[in-house]
Amino acid sequence: MQWMSTPARLLLAVLFLSFQTMAQTPPRQPTPNDTLKSPNVLAGNRVVVQIYAPKASEVIVSGDFLMGAKPLALTKDANGVWSVTVGPLRPDYYTYTLLVDGVRTMDPKNPVIKQGINSLENVMAVPGAETAFQDNRPVPHGELRQVWYSSRTLGMMRRMHVYTPPGYEKGSTKYPVFYLLHGGGDDDSGWPTVGRAGFILDNLLAAGQAKPMIVVMPNGSMPPPPSSASGAPNQAQAMTRMRALFADELLKEIMPYVEKNYRTLTNRENRAIAGLSMGGFQTLDLTLSRPDLFNYVGVFSSGFFGPSIDEAETKYASALNDPGFNKNKKLFWIGIGTDDFVMDANKKTMAMLDKHQIKYQYKETGGGHTWINWRQYLNEFVPQLFR
Template sequence: MKRIVRCTLISLFSALVFIQMINAQSDDSFVPVASNIDGAEFPRISDDLRVWLQIKAPLAARVQIGGDLLPSPDPVYLKKNEEGNWTMITPPVVPGFHYYWFLVDGVRMNDPGCNTYYGWARPTSGIEIPTKDEDFYIPKNIPHGDVREHWYYSDITGKWRRAFVYTPAEYETSPDKGYPILYLLHGSGENERGWSLQGHMSFIMDNLIAARKAKPMVVVMDNGYAVPKDSTAYPQSTSRGNQWVVLSDVYLKEIIPKMESFYRIAPGKGNRAMAGLSMGGGQTAFIGFNNPGLFSSLGFFSGGGIAVDIVSDSSVYGGLFSDAVSVNNQFEVLWFGAGTHEPSFAERNAVIKEGFEKVGIKGIFYESEGTAHEWHTWRRCLYEFAQLLFKKGTK
């Protein structure tokens, strides 16, 4: 019975899409999306945030769309016209950044009209659905920092690794100045490019620094995966928890020492922070809470894998949260954010907030209105979090 109901709902959704496509053929409110490759007419977007997709595949028997652009959990069929173009128009899409792809006769392929980004563990089409009256992540006519590609060899993994490193606009003209540093982690299925490309991290920081809402800082975005070259040194390293042990060692023994010796970083815990989204939020908790003397502030953006019973269970994170006074003295900022359209993460934060309030631990909890488990939630999180960092100076 459930299968029949599900199939009926999918059929109704497909019918709705087809009706909207027919009604929109003469609608001139659709314009090419900002994330398209240069000169591409499709995908297109309307004033009410409907998306018009089109791909030319005259010999194909069927074309579907997958990903998180549509509310349907299953691929949805496109319709073929006389010119061999397969098209559809979606219902209004939630603002933010969404991954999607086509299935052409069952073969997954990216949309040739838009840029690709590393998501879902491979290069994937991505589309930017604009958010009304928000420009904090848009480039402006102000001084801009640089994002550098920094390669280094890891003795722990036995491989070359890459970090993207943001330096503020003033970095090159202030050779005698040391800067605080933020280690910023990506989510599952993405990589070290995510914060720069999908997240627009550099524009967010440029705008904050130019407006004097945030201190000039260096931001390091490294890869969130680490497999040891010597598996005997890390038993069961294939499990997520043990992979995080490896990554923690890479940060403590390689990334942090290498970055803070190569770049002009001000010394001390008070000048070091870490934050991450989704999987990266859980990794931030694992690294930061198990090394409380290392970071002054920690941020969790839709943090996955964070223990919700961190207050009630004294065995979690070495019992760190059994002493509220110590926690408050250890950290300047403990920051938790999630979108209102990602209920499981918002609910996790609510439980943690309740536990903090019961014992008197200071935390900041933020909800991104109208966004889901996607990049605009995390852009807003970075925007809010970065403004609070490094206010007390070196400890």
């Protein structure tokens, strides 16, 4: 499935189905499922989510389109089709998941999905002018490359996604590099798919609103500890271990690989880093432990969660107490939604920065801990880079 391309259903499905029929399926009665469309976007940006499940006793839908409200129950019609109409929704890309009698179920009529490391979600598009910044438009597109490298740090093959801007392939220019980190539960496919990072960059570049750059999207989810480790780690221990492992992976593996294999500018003036949630925590860690590396920093919907603020204040004392810290940070941008459940950690982190007179820009939006916000933050952050 082309991620979020024009949602046209394609003719060849007809042929495919006729193959299937030839192959194995006995003749059967038509059902309401045959012509069902879900999600079905109506006039006025209302959306019908529906599923044919005649034997089910309960169907529920959850997702970020609910804007923090409780999951909704679908209702069943006489034909066995469960449905609910939601909205009007602001045009955007939304995730949703169905529960059919308690079983997590991908909408059988919607092949557009978001993949996490442990679970899937469906994605629905509500088209409109508001989505122009993240749409797949007829402008020059950069390439999104899947890159496998051998990590000595982790002892395994690891993948990253690398966006190279339009013109990279045929040119000889060197580019600044932006390291863009996903959140917990996701991997390096998060920003290129549901995060729409490629399209957001393409559109900003086409409009002359961003400098051409390479965007590196690593896998920030670390492998679990050896199974001999006694008991499950608590959250602070897990975060501390993850923080150290990821810092090693980025500094010893990913950055050297990128700077060796792509035409990059390799000074701090030409390096940026940003991340959402867990990736924001990783960004804060790298910004304060290696203030020499990145002059542009973005922290989306995050803060020092896990280890305490006291621990952070001790660990990063050198950077926090350095009167020269602000001088090299051309941008230190923090964004979060008013309904975000990590708001408390975010506020404590900003209080720590304030105490040490670390300067940053703060953007508080509506909404919660969702990709709805993260795509908007990326679109606002990128134009400020490498200026």
